[in-house]
Amino acid sequence: MQSQRIKSLSTRYLEFYKKSVLVILVGTMLFFIFAAVQAFMGDKLYVSPISTTVYFGFLTYGWIRINRNVYRVEFDEKYLYVILGGQDILIPLENIKEVEIKTLGGVYEVELYTAEQLGKKFYFKPSLLYPFNYKKKDALVNVLRKSINQAQAQTQHFQTNALHS
Numbered sequence: 001m002q003s004q005r006i007k008s009l010s011t012r013y014l015e016f017y018k019k020s021v022l023v024i025l026v027g028t029m030l031f032f033i034f035a036a037v038q039a040f041m042g043d044k045l046y047v048s049p050i051s052t053t054v055y056f057g058f059l060t061y062g063w064i065r066i067n068r069n070v071y072r073v074e075f076d077e078k079y080l081y082v083i084l085g086g087q088d089i090l091i092p093l094e095n096i097k098e099v100e101i102k103t104l105g106g107v108y109e110v111e112l113y114t115a116e117q118l119g120k121k122f123y124f125k126p127s128l129l130y131p132f133n134y135k136k137k138d139a140l141v142n143v144l145r146k147s148i149n150q151a152q153a154q155t156q157h158f159q160t161n162a163l164h165s
Contacts, residue, residue: 009108009140010072010124017128018067025063029056066123070107073124077147080110082118091116093151099144106130108141 011017036049072083080096082089097111107125114120126137 006075008074009126011127013128025060029060032056070123070125075144089117093148096148
């Protein structure tokens with residue numbers, strides 16, 4: 001009997017989120033670069049355009065660094081499924097060290113005991129409106145944590161004549 005997958009942990013608008021926020025951050029940074037050029041030309045501005053440009057550049061770099069490892073994630077009682085272009089990567093729940101929230105926007109980090117194809121850490125975003133519907137999404141993440149704890153509590157049974165490597 002095949003186990004049922006639980007509804008996806010990730011938002012279905014993940015690609016929209018990744019592209020639209022990047023466009024907004026780059027657009028804002030370009031605006032501040034334009035303001036810095038105008039300040040050097042002699043116009044009066046009420047904000048420091050160079051420091052604001054550096055700030056938004058740092059913010060954009062940090063956002064790109066975190067969100068390049070944000071994936072669609074599903075799980076059942078045995079595996080965590082990371083969906084990459086129609087191809088699933090199966091990660092046994094016993095390999096998951098912890099799942100914790102990393103940003104105020106609701107990006108969760110999954111840390112593994114041993115590295116898989118994605119590395120030792122990867123991220124997922126449960127909702128675009130995370131601060132407003134956090135109770136529902138945190139409840140689903142708590143189900144994942146409970147499944148991880150149950151999977152780690154089970155002992156592995158090996159055949160008596162199995163070769164262990």
